[in-house]
Amino acid sequence: MNSLRKFIRQFEERVALRIMQLSFALIVxxxxxxxxxxxxxxxPSVTWxxxxxxxxxxYHFGGDGGILNAIHWLWHWExxxxxxx
Numbered sequence: 152m153n154s155l156r157k158f159i160r161q162f163e164e165r166v167a168l169r170i171m172q173l174s175f176a177l178i179v180x181x182x183x184x185x186x187x188x189x190x191x192x193x194x195p196s197v198t199w200x201x202x203x204x205x206x207x208x209x210y211h212f213g214g215d216g217g218i219l220n221a222i223h224w225l226w227h228w229e230x231x232x233x234x235x236x
Contacts, residue, residue: 204217 201217202222203219205219
């Protein structure tokens, strides 16, 4: 009887481990697909002008300009907070 309980417990642990592994694989697959989609559709439209210029025309959608302010802010924020990491 004791060996049957041990077998059942080991079987349950193996099933639970497989479920966790499959869940992890599914999450990694979905996140990889999202990342691939964003990069494959977004990278062709990134130019040096977008990276090196500050935004022109406000913060609404469709405004001209780039992301230099965000890069500059991130650089200073990281330098300010690095001692706390």
